[in-house]
Amino acid sequence: MPNPTAAMLVIGDEILSGRTRDSNMHFLAGELTKRGIRLAEVRVVPDDSEAIVAAVRALSKAYDSVFTSGGIGPTHDDITADCIAAAFGVTIGVHPEARDRLAAFAEARGNELNEARLRMARIPDGATLIDNPISAAPGFTIGNVHVMAGVPTVFEAMVAGVLPTLVGGAPLLSQSLTIHRPEGEVAGPLGKLATEYSDLSIGSYPFSREGIFGTNIVIRGTEPGRVDAAMSDLAELFPEAVR
Amino acid sequence: MPNPTAAMLVIGDEILSGRTRDSNMHFLAGELTKRGIRLAEVRVVPDDSEAIVAAVRALSKAYDSVFTSGGIGPTHDDITADCIAAAFGVTIGVHPEARDRLAAFAEARGNELNEARLRMARIPDGATLIDNPISAAPGFTIGNVHVMAGVPTVFEAMVAGVLPTLVGGAPLLSQSLTIHRPEGEVAGPLGKLATEYSDLSIGSYPFSREGIFGTNIVIRGTEPGRVDAAMSDLAELFPEAVR
Structure with a gap:
């Protein structure tokens, strides 16, 4: 539903x-x-x-x-x-x-x-x-x-x-990952992941701290197994990232 | 215009x-x-x-x-x-x-x-x-x-x-007054003033600080003379207020 x-x-x-x-x-x-x-x-x-x-x-x-x-x-x-x-x-x-x-x-x-x-x-x-x-x-x-x-x-x-x-829905789960690389380098692999997990919402939020560009990735969905799977795949793509 | x-x-x-x-x-x-x-x-x-x-x-x-x-x-x-x-x-x-x-x-x-x-x-x-x-x-x-x-x-x-x-407009002028009375006591006289100065925007914003209820009044308009006149009338209605 x-x-x-x-x-x-x-x-x-x-x-x-x-x-x-x-x-x-x-x-x-x-x-x-x-x-x-x-x-x-x-x-x-x-x-x-x-x-x-x-x-x-x-x-x-x-x-x-x-x-x-x-x-x-x-x-x-x-x-x-x-x-x-x-x-x-x-x-x-x-x-x-x-x-x-x-x-x-x-x-x-x-x-x-x-x-x-x-x-x-x-x-x-x-x-x-x-x-x-x-x-x-x-x-x-x-x-x-x-x-x-x-x-x-x-x-x-x-x-x-x-x-x-109010009638609520399945809780919207959210997991995030911080990658210390500019969004322009994360975008390619991330786009492929988003296509593979089109049932989830995968957002990308650039930041800069003290001149270092980085990207926060947020994966949202209602099925815990799918959110976990997407996060595992993402973490494999960017092994240096911080959960 | x-x-x-x-x-x-x-x-x-x-x-x-x-x-x-x-x-x-x-x-x-x-x-x-x-x-x-x-x-x-x-x-x-x-x-x-x-x-x-x-x-x-x-x-x-x-x-x-x-x-x-x-x-x-x-x-x-x-x-x-x-x-x-x-x-x-x-x-x-x-x-x-x-x-x-x-x-x-x-x-x-x-x-x-x-x-x-x-x-x-x-x-x-x-x-x-x-x-x-x-x-x-x-x-x-x-x-x-x-x-x-x-x-x-x-x-x-x-x-x-x-x-x-961009093409700008006449600057929107704004003057405000802080009245240390709850909004429910300010509302009556303020409503009459707003009718009299219907060419201006007169806003009322309640606040409470340490249990004391008060009201900020903001008068906005583009004609300095009108904003001044409304503010004078308002200050007369609430002589204890703070500009």
């Missing part, structure tokens, strides 16, 4: 302007790979309704699941929940359970559940909540789309809550 | 598997913003012909310019140049000038210009070369698409070569 596929949609002007360096993509990529889910595409779009709705629709249709980050806070530029509702053609309103969680969180801190904070309880019809153990305001799942916060600590906590609900 | 738009296409299994943390997106975002070019979308796709061709076509059509990173090395998984040729419906072959540069670079290091290295001289018909001052193998520009290496030092050097050839 092929591994399930996923896509990520990063929402936020601050990433595209260079103000903020996104870290959620790298985190999610690692978590999905561990569970045998193949992250097949990532898109980054600005805080713009048309762009968000179009991307959600395209990704939701093309992949088994979609993870979004960003744009679910209390301010005027937080438009993700409305865009998701629009993408699914459903209405949106204050979710009683979400409101209760926000009210309890505000009360415990002596804060008022004002209009801005209440915006964070607006959830598209038919969605289920994703817990936010950090700052209460929930994410939500609708169809195959999981909508989460952009703040990394909150995003990571939400991902931890969602992952156990 | 509206600012020119750009998109980025990051190509590589290693980013989507979580093995490698991309840094080129953040670098390019900052450089484009400085020149008044609005990075409007980023996509990350695997080393897969169909995905690359589809993304190049979509982005090239939708934005003024497109920057790609990754997949132009000597190994079997480096398929970007062929995909770009396919996307533009042109043939691809060894470019004499590119071959000369690779030959000179190899000779200076006592290396052989073997078949794998020669692959890096394959350039789509009608493309112009982008210099690679680090490791010789050039990038190239075809139509509105700039094709560059994924290795960050090489990517950055190539971007430095391409940027002066």
Whole structure:
């Protein structure tokens, strides 16, 4: 059975302007790979309704699941929940359970559940909540789309809550080899190996350290025997390499 | 005149598997913003012909310019140049000038210009070369698409070569204010300000440091007078804030 596929949609002007360096993509990529889910595409779009709705629709249709980050806070530029509702053609309103969680969180801190904070309880019809153990305001799942916060600590906590609900695949195994030769010398034999093991993903990543050019080879697959066999053949081709 | 738009296409299994943390997106975002070019979308796709061709076509059509990173090395998984040729419906072959540069670079290091290295001289018909001052193998520009290496030092050097050839826009100015109040308390007044200054982009970014919740507000625009005016109004709303 092929591994399930996923896509990520990063929402936020601050990433595209260079103000903020996104870290959620790298985190999610690692978590999905561990569970045998193949992250097949990532898109980054600005805080713009048309762009968000179009991307959600395209990704939701093309992949088994979609993870979004960003744009679910209390301010005027937080438009993700409305865009998701629009993408699914459903209405949106204050979710009683979400409101209760926000009210309890505000009360415990002596804060008022004002209009801005209440915006964070607006959830598209038919969605289920994703817990936010950090700052209460929930994410939500609708169809195959999981909508989460952009703040990394909150995003990571939400991902931890969602992952156990997903169907994973055979774990993607990975072995790597470091060859202290430039990629241009490794490429020929490696290409032949890749043809022979076309069921595996064999990646080649050049590096240079202190003027020495080298190449890291990463072999990925779901069948342990095949990954082992390819790695043995590779190690024979480059006996001086370091596992 | 509206600012020119750009998109980025990051190509590589290693980013989507979580093995490698991309840094080129953040670098390019900052450089484009400085020149008044609005990075409007980023996509990350695997080393897969169909995905690359589809993304190049979509982005090239939708934005003024497109920057790609990754997949132009000597190994079997480096398929970007062929995909770009396919996307533009042109043939691809060894470019004499590119071959000369690779030959000179190899000779200076006592290396052989073997078949794998020669692959890096394959350039789509009608493309112009982008210099690679680090490791010789050039990038190239075809139509509105700039094709560059994924290795960050090489990517950055190539971007430095391409940027002066682009038409920039009015510089995007940015001013920020740090308010030591949670976003839920800032949101109301901020929303009114954003409506009043709808020609500007006003972003709100919550943070928490040592248990204290605060909010950074970033005001962006191209007219200095407007950005100044909005920032003055904002500072009046939150007199305790720090510029």
